[in-house]
Amino acid sequence: MKPGIRGFWTADSARISILGKAANEKMPRRLLRSVPALASLVFSVALLAALAAFLSLAVSGIQRSGECLHLTQASWQDVETPGFSAPPASLDSRSLPDAWHATALPLTMHASTPTDAHRITWIRLLVAGQSATESLALYSVRLKTDGPIALYINGKLVYRAQQHGQQWNSLFTPLWVPLEPGVADVPVREILIRLEHTSQYPVAVSSLWLGPADALRGRYQTRQWLQQGLPAMLNAAFLAVGIFALFVWFKRRHDSGYLLFFNLAVIAFAAHLHYYVDLPIARDWFGWLVVNSLCWLLTIGHFFLRLLHGRPLRWLSVGMVAAPILIGVATLPVSWGLPNTQAVLGVIYALELLMAMTVGLVGGVCTWRSSPEGRLVVVAVAICVVLGMSDWMLHNNVVGPEGWFLGAYTNGITFIFFGLLMYRRYVNAIEEVERVNASLAERLRLREAELEQSHQALREIEQRQLLSDERQRLMQDMHDGLGSTLISAIRSVEQGRMRDAEVSQLLKDCMDDLKLAIDSMEPVEADLLLLLATLRFRLEPRMEGANVALAWDVKELPALDWLNPSSALNILRIVQESIANILRHTRATVIRVATAIEGAGVQVIIEDNGQGFDVAAALWRSSGRGLQNQQRRAQAIDGKVAWVSGEVGTRFTLWLPLQRGNLMLT
Amino acid sequence: MHSPAAGQTLPLIHVAIVEDDLGFRRALTEAIESAQDIRLAGVAGTRVEGLRLLLSAPADVLLVDLGLPDGSGIDVIKAAVRQWSSCSVMVATNFGDETHVIRSIEAGASGYLLKDSSPAKIVDEIRSVASGGSPISPIIARQLLARFRQIGAGGAGRPAVPDQASQLLSAREKEVLELITKGFTANEIARLMSLSPFTVRSFVRRIYSKLNVTSKAEAIYEARNQGILDG
Numbered sequence: 001m002k003p004g005i006r007g008f009w010t011a012d013s014a015r016i017s018i019l020g021k022a023a024n025e026k027m028p029r030r031l032l033r034s035v036p037a038l039a040s041l042v043f044s045v046a047l048l049a050a051l052a053a054f055l056s057l058a059v060s061g062i063q064r065s066g067e068c069l070h071l072t073q074a075s076w077q078d079v080e081t082p083g084f085s086a087p088p089a090s091l092d093s094r095s096l097p098d099a100w101h102a103t104a105l106p107l108t109m110h111a112s113t114p115t116d117a118h119r120i121t122w123i124r125l126l127v128a129g130q131s132a133t134e135s136l137a138l139y140s141v142r143l144k145t146d147g148p149i150a151l152y153i154n155g156k157l158v159y160r161a162q163q164h165g166q167q168w169n170s171l172f173t174p175l176w177v178p179l180e181p182g183v184a185d186v187p188v189r190e191i192l193i194r195l196e197h198t199s200q201y202p203v204a205v206s207s208l209w210l211g212p213a214d215a216l217r218g219r220y221q222t223r224q225w226l227q228q229g230l231p232a233m234l235n236a237a238f239l240a241v242g243i244f245a246l247f248v249w250f251k252r253r254h255d256s257g258y259l260l261f262f263n264l265a266v267i268a269f270a271a272h273l274h275y276y277v278d279l280p281i282a283r284d285w286f287g288w289l290v291v292n293s294l295c296w297l298l299t300i301g302h303f304f305l306r307l308l309h310g311r312p313l314r315w316l317s318v319g320m321v322a323a324p325i326l327i328g329v330a331t332l333p334v335s336w337g338l339p340n341t342q343a344v345l346g347v348i349y350a351l352e353l354l355m356a357m358t359v360g361l362v363g364g365v366c367t368w369r370s371s372p373e374g375r376l377v378v379v380a381v382a383i384c385v386v387l388g389m390s391d392w393m394l395h396n397n398v399v400g401p402e403g404w405f406l407g408a409y410t411n412g413i414t415f416i417f418f419g420l421l422m423y424r425r426y427v428n429a430i431e432e433v434e435r436v437n438a439s440l441a442e443r444l445r446l447r448e449a450e451l452e453q454s455h456q457a458l459r460e461i462e463q464r465q466l467l468s469d470e471r472q473r474l475m476q477d478m479h480d481g482l483g484s485t486l487i488s489a490i491r492s493v494e495q496g497r498m499r500d501a502e503v504s505q506l507l508k509d510c511m512d513d514l515k516l517a518i519d520s521m522e523p524v525e526a527d528l529l530l531l532l533a534t535l536r537f538r539l540e541p542r543m544e545g546a547n548v549a550l551a552w553d554v555k556e557l558p559a560l561d562w563l564n565p566s567s568a569l570n571i572l573r574i575v576q577e578s579i580a581n582i583l584r585h586t587r588a589t590v591i592r593v594a595t596a597i598e599g600a601g602v603q604v605i606i607e608d609n610g611q612g613f614d615v616a617a618a619l620w621r622s623s624g625r626g627l628q629n630q631q632r633r634a635q636a637i638d639g640k641v642a643w644v645s646g647e648v649g650t651r652f653t654l655w656l657p658l659q660r661g662n663l664m665l666t
Numbered sequence: 667m668h669s670p671a672a673g674q675t676l677p678l679i680h681v682a683i684v685e686d687d688l689g690f691r692r693a694l695t696e697a698i699e700s701a702q703d704i705r706l707a708g709v710a711g712t713r714v715e716g717l718r719l720l721l722s723a724p725a726d727v728l729l730v731d732l733g734l735p736d737g738s739g740i741d742v743i744k745a746a747v748r749q750w751s752s753c754s755v756m757v758a759t760n761f762g763d764e765t766h767v768i769r770s771i772e773a774g775a776s777g778y779l780l781k782d783s784s785p786a787k788i789v790d791e792i793r794s795v796a797s798g799g800s801p802i803s804p805i806i807a808r809q810l811l812a813r814f815r816q817i818g819a820g821g822a823g824r825p826a827v828p829d830q831a832s833q834l835l836s837a838r839e840k841e842v843l844e845l846i847t848k849g850f851t852a853n854e855i856a857r858l859m860s861l862s863p864f865t866v867r868s869f870v871r872r873i874y875s876k877l878n879v880t881s882k883a884e885a886i887y888e889a890r891n892q893g894i895l896d897g
Binding site: 515 | 805
């Protein structure tokens with residue numbers, strides 16, 4: 001099994017065990033632990049609720065509708081005019097032709113046959129005297145025209161708008177005319193609205209409210225916020241998230257989704273800018289941008305969907321790139337571009353609607369089964385199309401002028417749906433990281449266990465090796481010393497060649513050997529002096545018996561880190577042999593044991609005042625086995641032995657290195 | 667005990683032995699036969715007999731073998747320290763190896779006797795221990811130094827043993843131990859430190875009893891700790 005696969009499965013089981021543990025926890029404890037989180041959640045939600053309550057109190061003027069006049073009856077007439085003209089400062093409605101048609105508000109008019117002519121639509125509202133105890137205001141959802149707007153109260157011009165034609169945000173901005181004291185001190189009797197427009201423009205007028213400014217402001221502000229403020233906020237948020245995605249993409253170039261999301265946010269921002277800017281609508285670059293960005297949005301949407309369902313859809317992709325380019329080139333605000341007429345716009349919007357439906361439909365078919373994220377995007381596209389159509393209906397007076405331009409919310413919808421998408425990704429990513437971590441931890445644990453096992457095995461092997469080495473060492477020692485001495489003792493006793501005293505001495509030697517072998521196993525902590533001390537301690541009784549004085553002339557020595565039981569026994573045996581030789585073969589009365597530092601090593605010096613011997617001859621003779629043994633043992637621990645013998649005694653030196661190369665060779 | 671009389675008459679030393687090895691028992695008997703001042707006061711061959719022996723009149727020196735047929739001599743040593751408080755306990759050992767000796771000292775022994783010692787040596791050791799001295803070997807000295815160093819550095823790793831300060835080695839005690847690890851005999855140390863040889867041996871006795879107290883305190887502490895952990 002591959003480690004990865006095993007990791008995958010074990011991670012799952014690990015997670016299950018964690019979950020199990022969590023479930024076993026006692027309930028009250030868990031509740032108690034979640035109290036801080038709960039408290040902070042409650043706090044934040046309460047804060048939002050309080051804000052909402054405060055704001056709704058601020059616009060509570062709606063409650064005072066009783067004080068306001070809702071003007072729903074009017075009369076209107078259409079007058080042809082050669083072109084847009086400035087409205088007079090005061091105007092008596094009786095000077096207008098007496099061709100008034102009574103109507104109810106809201107009033108929607110349908111475009112007449114297109115001519116080059118301009119028209120003025122007059123709307124007259126008669127008010128049954130409004131007493132003015134406080135400052136009044138006039139509020140209306142919208143006045144829909146593509147020319148200048150002028151508003152007269154009691155024949156006096158009080159308000160002008162769109163003096164250079166319709167502006168991009170005009171339709172989304174409600175009418176709010178505060179009536180200054182000079183105007184409002186007399187009761188308002190007549191409101192006259194002058195709407196200039198081109199002949200083909202579908203003019204519309206919503207109903208009007210007249211009343212105290214404070215009572216009406218709530219309506220006005222709610223309308224304003226919902227139609228412009230909130231969508232603007234969503235728009236800005238969308239762009240901010242898009243920029244965030246861009247920075248994510250900088251770090252993750254291979255993840256084109258983030259770049260696509262940034263594109264989407266930027267284009268959506270551009271496409272919805274016209275809801276908020278008060279530039280005049282004209283055949284210029286901004287107009288071009290407004291018309292085209294919708295196209296680009298659909299292209300991005302298509303590529304996003306393609307990213308989600310993973311099918312190339314080559315022809316559709318080509319079409320989705322080609323169409324915006326064609327439309328873009330065709331609508332360029334240059335002399336050879338298509339004219340900016342309602343008919344052309346209608347065709348373009350129809351094309352865009354077709355694109356939207358294609359993208360939504362194809363995307364839906366491709367992703368419905370495979371990708372829940374794709375489904376989300378398709379639903380978003382569908383909702384946006386519906387919202388866009390509601391805008392179209394308002395534009396073309398299919399619905400009355402008091403309706404909502406919901407197209408402003410397509411950005412919000414896109415933002416919400418892509419936010420959902422990101423939320424899913426984010427949460428999934430965190431879960432994935434946690435899963436990977438758990439799996440890593442599990443794999444680490446397994447690995448550790450494996451290592452521990454192999455370590456254990458190694459230790460066992462080492463232990464066995466150590467035991468075997470030790471056994472070999474002791475066997476060797478017993479064989480060379482104790483064993484052979486005992487055998488010769490037994491033989492001598494059996495043959496009756498030995499006196500009891502001799503046997504006793506021989507056995508005592510054996511006992512000394514044994515004690516030294518045991519001492520060699522004590523921890524001496526690299527201390528050669530301690531080793532020598534032990535030797536002295538063991539040999540003391542024998543030296544006392546031999547009437548030899550011992551001069552203990554040792555000096556502090558550096559630690560010999562290589563000193564292990566095996567080398568310790570070799571040193572003990574070398575020195576033991578040396579002292580035994582003195583006791584056995586010389587008539588020395590004093591033995592001096594000294595230590596010294598010599599070059600890169602230490603020296604043990606054993607001097608006696610005996611008669612001395614011929615070193616070369618002794619080494620040569622077979623009976624000099626003791627000396628040869630000393631040499632052999634010294635070599636085994638990288639040491640050297642030397643004898644200098646003369647008439648006045650013998651000086652034996654054992655030199656030992658401070659450092660040894662390879663301990664395994666001993 | 668009688669006051670030391672002038673001349674040859676030394677105070678009588680009563681020796682008891684708990685040992686199953688008949689050979690050593692005989693060797694001991696023979697060794698003390700030659701000494702006027704030592705009497706064999708009791709013999710036991712097993713742990714149980716040894717513990718029973720402790721109910722009789724206390725001896726001055728008790729020799730205990732650790733490997734008794736029915737249990738460890740350590741029990742006998744511990745009981746002797748309690749019941750014969752004036753008695754000096756010696757562990758009888760073949761090799762005087764560190765494990766046996768240190769364990770015995772921790773249990774309260776005042777010294778050890780190598781079983782292959784000559785009769786003269788046996789008598790000497792008994793006299794020495796009866797008069798308040800204790801034998802020591804270089805390896806045991808090194809072990810004791812290591813033990814007390816551990817206790818001294820106790821603060822961090824080891825549990826704090828109550829009344830610790832009194833159980834640490836004095837400078838002179840430490841010096842004695844260090845000289846022993848370098849191979850110097852009691853006589854040489856006495857010369858080097860301008861003391862009497864007997865003082866050196868009594869230093870060793872004091873060090874042994876410190877180890878005994880320390881290990882007792884540690885045992886109590888550990889038992890209590892264990893109790894807390896278990897409870």
